[in-house]
Amino acid sequence: MKYILALDTSTEACSAALLVNDNGQTSEYVEFDVCPREHNKRILAMTESVLQQASINLDEVDLIAYGKGPGSFTGVRIATGIVQGLALGANKPALGVSTLAAMAHGVYRNQFNLSGDIFVVPAIDARMNEIYMAAYKVTGKGIVETLVNEQVCPPESALEQLNQQQKWTAIGTGWQTYQQELSTQLVADIYNQQPFPSALDIAFIAAEQAKTQTLESASDISPVYVRDQVTWQKMPGK
Known part of the structure; x- marks a missing residue:
């Protein structure tokens, strides 16, 4: 196309x-x-x-x-x-x-020196003390692969299912609003350049x-x- x-x-x-x-x-x-x-x-x-x-x-x-x-x-x-x-x-x-997959791809697109796969957990503030979240692997060729399907959940328990040994990049307004709750569950580099x-x-x-x-x-x-x-x-x- x-x-x-x-x-x-x-x-x-x-x-x-x-x-x-x-x-x-x-x-x-x-x-x-x-x-x-x-x-x-x-x-x-x-x-x-x-x-x-x-x-x-x-x-x-x-x-x-x-x-x-x-x-x-x-x-x-x-x-x-x-x-x-x-x-x-x-x-x-x-x-x-x-939109969550798009956020994961945005992390990939804006890291110009990127080599290899990256693992991204986007989160959007869903109000009512909840977030929309998912988890993705973005390959070195920019292909977005879903690891955890889209869901809405309380931030206090949102990340328990993720591999704690993996290096994660976090992005989105969910991380800005609930940084303390999310960061206690997962060590992640928060990408603040473009949260949308x-x-x-x-x-x-x-x-x-x-x-x-x-x-x-x-x-x-x-x-x-x-x-x-x-x-x-x-x-x-x-």
Whole structure:
């Protein structure tokens, strides 16, 4: 796939990215800002900006990827709804990517001297004294492999299942809010450069997953809340 457009509004950050793969050479166009409660106002303008930077229009995009959660209920719904509209209007396939996996890939992407695999435990503050967490191995080639599935849990017992002998990197607002509770369970290097997911990492993961996964139509697009009591209404007639 040559053009992958990605959007994310799952946390306090809002971002859009276009990943261009042209005969093995990649180009990246990114709009990213931490702007709580402004996602509805910003995301479409960010999307238009990355397309303009690459001098293409939506009709030329091969795939629209999106942060499917977990994260803010409202934020996840915003991205999911907008991607549904874009995919339906332009007749484009879509692919949802875990925001926690995107955070793990972000650690990999921003460590320029990285060699070998890294082990990342992202955590997002889920409010109500809980966190969204998962654990991943990111290979030296940037492939994100799930070690512990996404879950919502109290921070006091979130990390007991992890290998204490492994060197871990921690990232996310969950670690900022509950650093004492989490650090007593696991020794980890806390990555503070960028605690939020980025649409660029969603695009990179989608590029890899699209090789083996079935792509979504507009009617298939849905968020992941992790908390079971939250429901999602698809577009009318879908």
